[in-house]
Amino acid sequence: MSKKIQKKAGKSPPRRPTSRNRTETLRPALEKALRRMPKAKPAKRAQGVGTVSAGNLRGKVRLPETEDGNSAFRIPFPKDLAHLDGMSPLVIRWHYEMEYLHSYAQDSPFFAGLANGRLLGTRCIHCRYTFATPKGHCMRCGEKTRWIELPLKGKVHSWTTCYFGSQEFLKETPFNLVLVEFEGADTLLLSRLVGVGQDGIAVGMEVKAQFRRNAKLLASDVYFVPA
Amino acid sequence: MNEVYMIAGGVTKFAKAHPEKSFQVLVKEAFDYALGDVGMETKDIDGSVSSYFSDHFLRQLMGGAMVQDYLGLCPKPGHRVEGGGATGGLGFQAAWREIASGRMKCCAALGWETMAHVNTWKGNEFIALASDTNFDYPVGGFYTGYYAMMAVRHMHEFRTTPEQFAMVSVKNHKNAEHNPYAQYPGTYTVKEVRSAPMVSYPLTLLDICTMSEGAAVALLCDKDTAFSFAKRPVRITGVGTGTDAMRMADRPHGEVMLLPHEKKSDYAHLKYPGVHSFRAGRAASRMAYEQADIKNPLEELDFVELHDAYTSSEIQTYEDMGLCRYGEGGPFVETGAPFMPKVRYGLEFTGEQGVVPVNPSGGLLACGHPVGATGLMQSVFALWQLQGTVGKHFRDDSLQLKDPRRGAIHSHAGTGTYVAVSVLERGW
Ligand SMILES: [Zn+2]
Numbered sequence: 001m002s003k004k005i006q007k008k009a010g011k012s013p014p015r016r017p018t019s020r021n022r023t024e025t026l027r028p029a030l031e032k033a034l035r036r037m038p039k040a041k042p043a044k045r046a047q048g049v050g051t052v053s054a055g056n057l058r059g060k061v062r063l064p065e066t067e068d069g070n071s072a073f074r075i076p077f078p079k080d081l082a083h084l085d086g087m088s089p090l091v092i093r094w095h096y097e098m099e100y101l102h103s104y105a106q107d108s109p110f111f112a113g114l115a116n117g118r119l120l121g122t123r124c125i126h127c128r129y130t131f132a133t134p135k136g137h138c139m140r141c142g143e144k145t146r147w148i149e150l151p152l153k154g155k156v157h158s159w160t161t162c163y164f165g166s167q168e169f170l171k172e173t174p175f176n177l178v179l180v181e182f183e184g185a186d187t188l189l190l191s192r193l194v195g196v197g198q199d200g201i202a203v204g205m206e207v208k209a210q211f212r213r214n215a216k217l218l219a220s221d222v223y224f225v226p227a
Numbered sequence: 228m229n230e231v232y233m234i235a236g237g238v239t240k241f242a243k244a245h246p247e248k249s250f251q252v253l254v255k256e257a258f259d260y261a262l263g264d265v266g267m268e269t270k271d272i273d274g275s276v277s278s279y280f281s282d283h284f285l286r287q288l289m290g291g292a293m294v295q296d297y298l299g300l301c302p303k304p305g306h307r308v309e310g311g312g313a314t315g316g317l318g319f320q321a322a323w324r325e326i327a328s329g330r331m332k333c334c335a336a337l338g339w340e341t342m343a344h345v346n347t348w349k350g351n352e353f354i355a356l357a358s359d360t361n362f363d364y365p366v367g368g369f370y371t372g373y374y375a376m377m378a379v380r381h382m383h384e385f386r387t388t389p390e391q392f393a394m395v396s397v398k399n400h401k402n403a404e405h406n407p408y409a410q411y412p413g414t415y416t417v418k419e420v421r422s423a424p425m426v427s428y429p430l431t432l433l434d435i436c437t438m439s440e441g442a443a444v445a446l447l448c449d450k451d452t453a454f455s456f457a458k459r460p461v462r463i464t465g466v467g468t469g470t471d472a473m474r475m476a477d478r479p480h481g482e483v484m485l486l487p488h489e490k491k492s493d494y495a496h497l498k499y500p501g502v503h504s505f506r507a508g509r510a511a512s513r514m515a516y517e518q519a520d521i522k523n524p525l526e527e528l529d530f531v532e533l534h535d536a537y538t539s540s541e542i543q544t545y546e547d548m549g550l551c552r553y554g555e556g557g558p559f560v561e562t563g564a565p566f567m568p569k570v571r572y573g574l575e576f577t578g579e580q581g582v583v584p585v586n587p588s589g590g591l592l593a594c595g596h597p598v599g600a601t602g603l604m605q606s607v608f609a610l611w612q613l614q615g616t617v618g619k620h621f622r623d624d625s626l627q628l629k630d631p632r633r634g635a636i637h638s639h640a641g642t643g644t645y646v647a648v649s650v651l652e653r654g655w
């Protein structure tokens with residue numbers, strides 16, 4: 001930090017009143033502890049495990065050769081090391097997979113609702129702002145919200161038809177995304193609109209909610225169809 | 228607060244993939260270019276800010292530390308800044324804070340992204356994780372789909388047309404023909420843009436930027452350092468940042484945030500921002516303009532480099548930044564105002580061409596969008612524009628504006644969740 005900034009920052013906090021400073025107090029105890037430290041031992045000769053002398057063990061110990069992962073045979077390598085800079089880059093496959101234990105936490109009732117054919121939103125107990133996509137606390141005033149049941153009919157606030165998508169949803173293309181507005185709610189809900197193509201959708205169109213019979217406990221358990 | 232200047236920058240060629248270079252080497256290329264431009268050495272740099280978006284794309288945590296050591300900057304201060312698509316703009320502002328606070332005399336903002344380590348559709352999946360993964364992603368997480376819904380609402384609210392979106396595509400791809408750093412320059416007609424494969428209605432393949440790899444570096448300094456190394460340092464006079472709710476569904480429908488030149492009566496019946504406008508973009512612009520003492524951006528900015536990840540979002544951003552009123556973005560592009568004054572686009576305009584060129588470089592649509600580098604790329608192109616050195620750095624001066632005094636850069640994330648706007652002006 002520059003001195004300029006320290007000066008500008010104002011007075012430093014007052015020192016704690018002590019009879020002796022900390023360095024003086026600590027030093028004798030530190031010296032005592034240092035004398036107790038184990039002495040350095042002379043290095044041992046390598047014996048099998050530990051430091052391995054490659055010369056002795058050649059041909060005896062090897063990493064097992066396995067068939068998984070990248071199998072490369074005869075990667076070209078120039079005799080003249082000056083040619084290495086022009087070498088084309090090696091590109092490998094590198095798989096990555098994981099499973100999370102994901103909690104819906106305070107939003108869990110929404111997903112339980114979908115599994116039971118009910119659409120839930122939340123309403124602020126203080127200012128009554130109403131969220132069609134639930135929020136545990138009010139974005140406007142900070143108060144807690146309580147659960148309310150949303151109507152199963154709404155209107156298309158905006159929409160699109162996706163002909164491409166991210167990998168997980170590519171196989172479902174083309175599909176329609178809609179933002180749905182509900183009577184009595186201040187915010188919207190993102191969902192799918194099914195049973196109609198791009199030419200059959202318009203802003204303001206009436207839609208109704210349907211639910212997957214076999215819930216996957218995902219936001220996609222509810223979807224909309226033309227009303 | 229200390230005055231802050233930008234004195235140099237560097238950009239690598241943006242490309243689909245750079246398998247022959249690691250991210251550290253990409254950043255080093257841009258860093259060395261910037262140092263070389265003003266005769267600086269690594270020892271003159273007090274620290275850095277690393278600006279990159281995705282740990283998923285890189286599959287490496289702490290990439291910033293690896294760039295720091297590769298550039299020989301250890302043990303000087305450094306940290307990483309991340310804010311989705313606005314990462315670069317936020318990184319630029321983080322470097323500004325290092326100088327404004329007096330903690331550093333010269334700070335390097337280091338931006339990059341590597342996006343080709345997975346296929347395009349997996350990449351789209353990674354990007355969609357920047358939407359609410361409980362409520363948005365599982366419905367069909369796809370960023371183009373999100374922006375398309377915003378475009379449809381803009382069309383509904385203001386009668387904007389897809390052909391007006393397409394004019395932005397024509398402009399930015401054409402501008403990039405004179406920018407050697409750009410990934411996809413090209414000459415297109417409105418009809419060609421409209422008949423390209425539909426990705427999410429109304430956005431076609433030519434309405435959307437692509438994934439990209441590359442790096443960009445900006446060197447920011449205090450006044451003394453700036454003038455001891457550079458003849459034409461550019462002063463950063465406004466630094467604004469704004470935010471909005473992650474879920475588009477949560478955006479309010481209230482009153483417009485006005486700029487000084489606007490009146491409440493301009494927007495008597497408009498519910499704002501809804502999903503047709505970016506409140507974060509308006510908030511960031513308003514803060515930056517206030518600092519830079521800009522009362523009317525159309526009159527007082529000579530050019531803008533803005534975040535055109537989609538043609539529709541460029542039109543929406545004209546309005547957020549106050550270049551025209553809300554609802555006038557479509558007609559604004561038809562006037563010819565945001566085009567370059569001398570480039571021939573094969574389009575007819577209703578007014579004067581090139582009143583306030585927007586994305587003279589070609590923007591994200593044509594340059595590419597290596598996320599963490601993008602906002603810094605804008606700062607570098609703005610610097611060269613203000614210095615009058617576009618011809619030197621591009622080896623082609625077609626895109627050099629005549630005598631620009633002041634420009635703005637605008638960096639935007641996740642359907643408008645974070646927006647960073649900075650104002651740069653001639654400092655000498
Ligand atoms: Zn409330």
